[in-house]
Amino acid sequence: MSVDRWQALSKRIQDGPILTRWHWLGWNFSTGPEGFNHFSSLTIAALDAVDQLMPGYAEEMIKRLEGMGGREGNMRDYESIVAWLAELLVVHHLVTYRWEGLCTFSMEPTAGNSPKNPEILIGLEGLGSLGVEVKSPDLTNHRSLRSRRPWQILARTELDPADLDAAVTLPVDNKIKDFLVSADAKFANFRAADPAFRSILVIVWDDFVNEPLTALLAPSCGLLTPNSFHRDPAGNAIEYPNVDAVLLMRHQHQLRLGMANRPPAGDRRHFLDYGSYDAFPPHVLVPNPAGRVLEVKWVEALRGWRPESLSHMAEYVPGELIVWVDCDDK
Numbered sequence: 001m002s003v004d005r006w007q008a009l010s011k012r013i014q015d016g017p018i019l020t021r022w023h024w025l026g027w028n029f030s031t032g033p034e035g036f037n038h039f040s041s042l043t044i045a046a047l048d049a050v051d052q053l054m055p056g057y058a059e060e061m062i063k064r065l066e067g068m069g070g071r072e073g074n075m076r077d078y079e080s081i082v083a084w085l086a087e088l089l090v091v092h093h094l095v096t097y098r099w100e101g102l103c104t105f106s107m108e109p110t111a112g113n114s115p116k117n118p119e120i121l122i123g124l125e126g127l128g129s130l131g132v133e134v135k136s137p138d139l140t141n142h143r144s145l146r147s148r149r150p151w152q153i154l155a156r157t158e159l160d161p162a163d164l165d166a167a168v169t170l171p172v173d174n175k176i177k178d179f180l181v182s183a184d185a186k187f188a189n190f191r192a193a194d195p196a197f198r199s200i201l202v203i204v205w206d207d208f209v210n211e212p213l214t215a216l217l218a219p220s221c222g223l224l225t226p227n228s229f230h231r232d233p234a235g236n237a238i239e240y241p242n243v244d245a246v247l248l249m250r251h252q253h254q255l256r257l258g259m260a261n262r263p264p265a266g267d268r269r270h271f272l273d274y275g276s277y278d279a280f281p282p283h284v285l286v287p288n289p290a291g292r293v294l295e296v297k298w299v300e301a302l303r304g305w306r307p308e309s310l311s312h313m314a315e316y317v318p319g320e321l322i323v324w325v326d327c328d329d330k
Contacts, residue, residue: 009044009058016066023069024078028259038261042272043085046092053095054105054120061088079138085255085271086136086204091120093274094132097301101125111189118186118199128196130298133183136204136252137175143206145169152322154211155218156229159321173215177223177230179203180240187242198294199244200302206252207315209284213248214318216286217307222318224288244291247304250281277303284310 013019013029028039051058061084068080095105102125109121109131118133146152149167153159161168183201190197205212216222221229224246228237254264258271267279275283285304287293294302310316 005048006044009048009062010040012059012062013040013044016062017069018066021070022072023066024081025065025259026069028261038270039258042258042270043088046088046272050088050092050095054107057091057107060107075140076138079140081259082252082255083136083138083204085258086249086251087119087134089204089251089255089272089274090132090134090202090249092272094120094122094301099124099301100297101127109190111193114186114189116186116189118183121190124297127295127297128198129190129194131187131190131197131199132202133179133186133200134202134204135179135183137172137179139172139206139252142169142172146208150323153320154214154322155318155320156221157320171215172211173221173223173229176203176212176215180223180243180246184240184242191242198292198298199242200247200294200298201243201245202247202249204249204251204255207250207281209248209250209281210315210317210319213284213286213307213316214320216246216318218318218320220320224286224290239290240288241290243288244294245288246286247302248284248286250283275303277305282310282316284316 014031017023018029019026025039028037028043047058047061065081065084068077068084071077104123106121106123108117108119110117118131120132121129122132123129146169149169151161151164151166152169153161154171156171156173161170179201183199187197187199190199203212214222216224219225219227221227223230226237230238232238254268254271254273257264264271264273266281268275275281283302283304284307285299285302286307307316
């Protein structure tokens with residue numbers, strides 16, 4: 001990154017509403033006696049790296065970030081920033097990845113007459129294109145309940161929460177269902193226009209990856225199984241044929257640590273470190289039986305492990321019920 005580009009992006013942020021009105025990142029992007037802090041340096045560098053290969057990206061992202069302020073202490077804005085960082089994390093990794101052959105990148109592309117668009121479309125010479133949609137849900141209320149309630153039900157089973165002897169945290173599988181429905185609609189026109197098109201829905205969760213994994217694969221109700229709880233009026237399981245796979249990332253907590261300028265957890269160098277195959281925590285790549293098979297080059301770039309390869313770790317195994325100890329609600 002050149003000094004001129006650094007100064008231009010820094011000034012663009014400094015002159016905008018992130019510093020002129022209340023914003024969660026007002027301190028992060030303000031200069032202290034030693035200059036910019038860890039968070040701002042990494043964020044500006046990531047924005048510039050993507051912008052060099054996909055012009056216009058940095059300006060668009062900064063505009064979006066500026067809109068996530070003005071309401072002091074508003075947690076919705078905070079979670080929107082987490083989602084913004086999640087998108088930057090994934091897009092930065094895929095754009096700066098060392099692809100073999102000529103590669104093109106399109107920001108928020110559209111296909112046909114549909115206004116719906118994923119985050120990015122990657123075109124690789126001789127292979128085709130990959131559409132990428134990134135979702136990072138607001139888990140504020142869920143995290144609070146999970147930390148205080150002794151019982152947590154992960155999957156939709158015949159178990160009645162009323163039969164348990166204390167407060168219960170219910171599944172959050174509707175969030176996953178909504179992400180699949182949205183991504184399927186966004187990818188539909190791309191698939192219709194290009195038989196070689198492939199797609200990936202990336203869901204950036206917190207450290208409890210067994211929750212979205214259960215929502216997808218639980219034998220009794222998983223969204224990517226014949227017993228899916230999402231069914232049409234005739235009782236048939238609804239499929240998402242335009243979503244070829246789902247990548248689950250345990251990374252929200254890393255982004256929050258980064259916003260606080262604190263060290264990352266696990267095998268990450270910093271909060272925007274996507275991670276390698278060998279780094280902990282690993283990403284899990286869940287193929288969609290109703291979708292198409294991802295080519296090896298796409299899989300290698302995503303760096304996700306198949307669920308069965310991670311079954312020796314309890315947090316990567318779909319479950320139905322968790323009993324937490326030392327919870328506040330009794």
